[in-house]
Amino acid sequence: MKRSFLFLLIFIFITAFTLRAQTFSLESVLSYPFPSELTAANTGSKIAWAMNEQGRRNLYVAEGPDFNPRKLTSYDKDDGQEITSLSISNNGKWVVFVRGGDHSSREGSVSVNPSSDPAGAKVELISIPFEGGKPIILAEADHPAISPANHQVAFLKNSQVWISPLDGSLPAKQMFHARGQNGAISWSPDGSKLAFVSSRGDHSFIGVYTDETRPINWITPAFSRDFSPRWSPDGKNLAFIRMQGQGGATDSLFARKHQPWAIWNVDLSTGNGIQVWKAPETVQGSLPGNDKNINLNWAANNRLVFISYQDGWQHLYAVSASGGQPAQLLTPGNFMVEQVNISSDGKWLVFAANTGKDPQDIDRRHIVKVPTDKPAMEILSSGTGLETYPVFTGDNSTIALLSSTAQRPLLPAVMSVSNRKIKLLAEEMIPASFPGEKLVVPKQVTFKAPDGKTIHAQLFEPKSASKNKPAIVYVHGGPQRQMVLGWHFMDYYSIDYALNQYLTSLGFTVLSVNYRLGIGYGFDFHKPKNGGPLGASEYQDIKAAAEWLAAHPGIDATRIGIYGGSYGGYLTALALGRDSKLFAAGVDIHGVNNRFSNYASEGKEPAPDALLAAKAAIASSPVTYLDTWTSPTLIIHADDDRNVSFSQSVDLARRFEDKKFEFELLAIPDDTHHWMKHSNAVKVSKATADFLKRKLLDK
Numbered sequence: 001m002k003r004s005f006l007f008l009l010i011f012i013f014i015t016a017f018t019l020r021a022q023t024f025s026l027e028s029v030l031s032y033p034f035p036s037e038l039t040a041a042n043t044g045s046k047i048a049w050a051m052n053e054q055g056r057r058n059l060y061v062a063e064g065p066d067f068n069p070r071k072l073t074s075y076d077k078d079d080g081q082e083i084t085s086l087s088i089s090n091n092g093k094w095v096v097f098v099r100g101g102d103h104s105s106r107e108g109s110v111s112v113n114p115s116s117d118p119a120g121a122k123v124e125l126i127s128i129p130f131e132g133g134k135p136i137i138l139a140e141a142d143h144p145a146i147s148p149a150n151h152q153v154a155f156l157k158n159s160q161v162w163i164s165p166l167d168g169s170l171p172a173k174q175m176f177h178a179r180g181q182n183g184a185i186s187w188s189p190d191g192s193k194l195a196f197v198s199s200r201g202d203h204s205f206i207g208v209y210t211d212e213t214r215p216i217n218w219i220t221p222a223f224s225r226d227f228s229p230r231w232s233p234d235g236k237n238l239a240f241i242r243m244q245g246q247g248g249a250t251d252s253l254f255a256r257k258h259q260p261w262a263i264w265n266v267d268l269s270t271g272n273g274i275q276v277w278k279a280p281e282t283v284q285g286s287l288p289g290n291d292k293n294i295n296l297n298w299a300a301n302n303r304l305v306f307i308s309y310q311d312g313w314q315h316l317y318a319v320s321a322s323g324g325q326p327a328q329l330l331t332p333g334n335f336m337v338e339q340v341n342i343s344s345d346g347k348w349l350v351f352a353a354n355t356g357k358d359p360q361d362i363d364r365r366h367i368v369k370v371p372t373d374k375p376a377m378e379i380l381s382s383g384t385g386l387e388t389y390p391v392f393t394g395d396n397s398t399i400a401l402l403s404s405t406a407q408r409p410l411l412p413a414v415m416s417v418s419n420r421k422i423k424l425l426a427e428e429m430i431p432a433s434f435p436g437e438k439l440v441v442p443k444q445v446t447f448k449a450p451d452g453k454t455i456h457a458q459l460f461e462p463k464s465a466s467k468n469k470p471a472i473v474y475v476h477g478g479p480q481r482q483m484v485l486g487w488h489f490m491d492y493y494s495i496d497y498a499l500n501q502y503l504t505s506l507g508f509t510v511l512s513v514n515y516r517l518g519i520g521y522g523f524d525f526h527k528p529k530n531g532g533p534l535g536a537s538e539y540q541d542i543k544a545a546a547e548w549l550a551a552h553p554g555i556d557a558t559r560i561g562i563y564g565g566s567y568g569g570y571l572t573a574l575a576l577g578r579d580s581k582l583f584a585a586g587v588d589i590h591g592v593n594n595r596f597s598n599y600a601s602e603g604k605e606p607a608p609d610a611l612l613a614a615k616a617a618i619a620s621s622p623v624t625y626l627d628t629w630t631s632p633t634l635i636i637h638a639d640d641d642r643n644v645s646f647s648q649s650v651d652l653a654r655r656f657e658d659k660k661f662e663f664e665l666l667a668i669p670d671d672t673h674h675w676m677k678h679s680n681a682v683k684v685s686k687a688t689a690d691f692l693k694r695k696l697l698d699k
C-alpha cells in the first residue's frame with residue numbers, strides 16, 4: 001500500500017513538474033516588444049525604428065559600425081498612440097515621426113483614444129535631433145516629407161500641403177492651395193520643387209509646386225488617375241503610374257477583367273510625357289494587390305523598377321525610362337516579392353521573399369537582393385527563421401531588417417552586405433519572463449481542399465502527448481495575408497501567434513490555415529473565382545482544415561473550435577452558421593457577418609449580373625445561416641473600428657437576441673480594429689482563450 005502511494009505521489013509530482021515546465025501566462029507570451037517603421041538615412045549608417053513595449057511606443061536609433069540601440073523618446077503610457085512615418089533627414093541630424101492615429105485603417109489620420117481620456121487625443125508631427133533632445137511638436141498633421149535640403153519638412157494637414165522648419169523655430173504655414181484631396185508629397189532631389197497627387201473623385205492629377213510666384217505645374221493632365229510620382233536622380237524628369245479614370249459602363253460583378261495601368265515619364269523642361277511601359281492586357285497584368293503595391297522606383301542607368309503580378313507571381317521588373325523596350329523580369333521563380341527598398345545609388349534592390357533552398361521557405365520570409373539591371377538575385381538569409389522589412393543604410397554597407405523565429409519574437413537586426421552576418425539589436429528588450437523556450441515550433445502541413453487545391457497550414461501541437469485532444473482552427477484576416485512558420489511580422493498577427501502558442505500550452509492542437517484569397521502562393525490562389533461575397537469559395541479551405549483535424553490522430557473530432565479576427569472573424573461566423581456540427585464553439589473577433597451591399601451605385605446603370613451577385617452575397621453571409629447556427633459563440637468588437645464597422649456585430653447580436661440564441665459578447669469602447677491599447681489586446685486574447693477553454697477543454 002505504502003509503495004503504491006509513494007509511486008502515485010512521484011507520478012503526480014513528475015506530471016505537475018512537466019506541466020509547469022510547459023505552461024506560461026498569456027500576459028508573459030504577449031509581453032514581447034514589437035519593432036516597426038524601420039528606416040535608414042540616405043547617407044551614412046544611421047537607422048531608426050519604433051518599438052512597442054506592452055503598449056508604450058518609443059523611438060530608437062542606432063548607427064554603424066556598432067549599431068548600439070539608443071532610446072530617443074520616453075512615452076511611458078499604454079495609451080494607444082502609434083508611431084508612423086518615421087524618417088531621418090539626409091544629413092542624419094533630424095528624425096521626424098507622426099504620433100497618433102490608426103494608419104492601418106481607412107481613416108489613418110483621425111486620432112484614436114482607446115484610453116477614453118477626457119482630454120481626447122491628437123495626431124501630431126514631431127521632430128527630434130538624432131543625437132537626442134526634447135521632442136518638438138511641429139503641428140497636428142500627418143504624412144511628412146523632409147526636404148533634401150535638410151532644414152524643413154512638408155506635411156499634410158486637412159489634405160493641404162504645409163511646411164515647417166525641422167527645429168520648430170517658426171510656426172508651420174500652408175505651402176500652397178490646391179483643389180482636391182492632396183497627398184503623396186515628394187521633394188525633388190535638390191529640394192527646389194515638390195510633387196504631389198491631387199485626388200479629385202473619379203480622376204487625379206500630379207502637380208509640381210515651385211514657389212508662390214509660379215502657378216502649380218500640372219503634369220500631362222488627363223481623364224485618368226495618376227499617382228506615385230517619382231523624381232529622376234537629376235530632378236529633370238518625373239515618372240508616375242497612370243490608371244483609367246473611374247466611370248464607363250458598369251462591369252459585370254463576376255467577370256474578371258484586366259485593369260489597365262501604365263508607367264509614364266515626363267520631361268519637366270518641356271512638359272512632354274511618354275508612356276514607357278503598359279501592363280499586359282491580362283487579368284494577371286492588372287494593377288497588383290489591394291494596396292497599390294507598385295513600388296515604383298527610379299534606378300541607376302535611366303531605368304525604372306516596379307512590381308507586377310503579370311507572370312502569376314508578384315515580381316520585380318525593370319524598364320528603360322526612355323521607353324520603347326519591354327520590361328525585364330529581375331526576380332524569376334515561384335515566390336512573392338514584398339517590402340522592396342532601393343539602395344541610395346539606385347544599383348540594388350533588397351526585398352523580403354518566401355523563397356530559399358528549403359522547400360518550406362514558401363511559408364517563411366528571407367532577405368534577397370538583386371541588381372536593378374539584370375536578373376542576378378542573391379538570397380542573403382536562410383534557415384528556419386524569418387527576416388523581413390529590409391532597408392539599405394545610406395552607405396550601402398549594411399542592410400537593416402527585422403528578424404524572428406518560431407520561439408523568438410521580432411527584433412531589429414543588421415546584416416553586413418559583405419559577409420551577410422546578422423547581428424540582433426535590443427535583445428535585452430525581451431522580458432526575462434518571456435517564455436521563449438516553452439513555445440512550440442509550428443510544423444508546416446498541407447492538405448487538399450475539395451476542389452484539389454493544395455492548402456498550407458501551420459500545426460501547433462502541445463508538448464504533452466495526450467490523446468483525444470481538443471483542437472482549434474485559426475483563421476487569419478486580410479484576407480490578403482500569409483501566416484508563417486514563426487512570429488509574424490505584422491503587429492496584429494503577432495498577437496494571434498502569441499495566442500495560438502498560449503492555446504497550445506493549455507492543451508489545444510491549433511491549425512492556422514492559409515486559405516485562398518491569401519498571398520504567397522501565386523495569383524490564382526490569391527484571386528480565386530467566386531471568392532468573398534461572390535460565393536465564399538475560400539470557405540471550403542476552412543472546412544477542409546477542420547476535417548483534416550478531425551481525421552488527425554489524437555484529436556477529439558467533437559471538440560474542434562474556431563476563431564479569427566476581421567476577415568478571419570467573417571469565416572469563423574460562416575463556419576459556425578453553416579457547420580455547427582463540425583465546429584463545436586467559436587470566437588468571431590470584429591468579423592464581417594453580413595456581406596449585403598448596395599450593388600446599384602447612384603447615377604450608374606446596375607451591373608448586368610447585379611441580381612446574381614446580390615443572391616451570392618446572401619449565400620456568402622453568416623447571418624443567412626442563423627437557423628443552423630447552434631454552437632456556442634463569443635462576439636468581440638471595439639466600437640472605433642475603421643476597418644469593419646461595429647454595426648456588423650450589433651446586427652449579429654440583435655439577430656441572436658431575436659432568435660433567443662444564447663451568446664457571449666465583449667464590446668470595447670474607443671479602441672479600433674488593431675487593439676491600439678496593449679491591455680485591450682490582452683483582454684481580447686484572454687476572453688478568447690477562456691471561452692474556448694470553457695467550451696472545449698473543460699468539457
Ligand SMILES: CSCC[C@H](NC=O)C(=O)N[C@@H](C)C(=O)O
Nearest residue numbers: 477478479481492566567592643
Ligand atoms: C471585408 S473584410 C475586411 C477585413 C479587414 N481588412 C481590412 O481592413 C482585415 O482583415 N483587417 C486586418 C486584420 C488585416 O488587414 O489583416
